[in-house]
Amino acid sequence: MDWNKSNIIFIVAFIILNIFLLSYSFNDIFSEEYNIMSDKDFIEDVENILKEKNIAINCEIPKEIYTLPVLDTEYRIINIDKKMLEKFLGEGIDPVENVFSYSNQKGESIEIIEGKKFIYTLREKVNGNLEDNLKITDEINNFLKNKNIDGSGFSENYRIIIDDSGFIMYTRYYNNVSVDNSYMKFYFDRNGIYKFEMQKIISIKEIGEKVNTFTAAESLLKLLSYDDVNNKEIIKIDMSYYSIEDENWQVISGINSYPVWKVIFSDGTQKHLISPNIYFY
Missing domain, CATH: 2.40.128 (Lipocalin)
Structure with a gap:
């Protein structure tokens, strides 16, 4: 428009x-x-x-x-360095100036948007009905722990399930009110998390x-x-x-x-x- x-x-x-x-x-x-x-x-x-x-x-x-x-509010500014690339994509990838998207041979990728949004794609989404016993909250907690991502201060805001996939939105809360620009978004399918997106406020x-x-x-x-x-x-x-x-x-x-x-x-x-x-x- x-x-x-x-x-x-x-x-x-x-x-x-x-x-x-x-x-x-x-x-x-x-x-x-x-x-x-x-x-x-x-x-x-x-x-x-x-x-x-x-x-x-x-x-x-x-x-x-x-x-x-x-x-x-003050935002975390993301600097792409070798340590970050190894953490999410493994060894052998070096940061390049003014390059904000990287991937490895496993199909994993990261992208930094506007210096603040971090998008990590683990794999392609798979088709198929979601299983009732999918313990997505446990998987989220394990994901944050394994990737050493600080999720303190974030709580679930809402979740959406459409057909064979969905997402859960976590946001930071201030005095019981959601601060929506500070969020973690987990995309999942029948096999679990396939994409993660985050933007973080570090000071309020x-x-x-x-x-x-x-x-x-x-x-x-x-x-x-x-x-x-x-x-x-x-x-x-x-x-x-x-x-x-x-x-x-x-x-x-x-x-x-x-x-x-x-x-x-x-x-x-x-x-x-x-x-x-x-x-x-």
């Missing part, structure tokens, strides 16, 4: 959001007890608008409103101002600004911390992370509902 089109759609979605808020709060503007999450008509209208894009909500819409600090500090978010229902209207969410099913809505990874991501080592609502779809994709739904005070 080009920048101009994206912003036009965003503005339209924002106008729609404000019209809804005005129409549903006008009669109750002098009532301190009005709670938009208790307004069944508003919730129903949000669901109906999303249905026009064939977006189904198959989960509870959270009612909480959060007041949370903004986080100053609160900065002065706090933000008060709108409700999840209000934020869901931000989905109207995306053209790649039609015909999808929402299976989870959750509060998270998130930073936009834009074209400048490669040169960024630290950035602020803001509390935003996140939706997870049944196909494993997710959207962070970044919009003017945050008030500083």
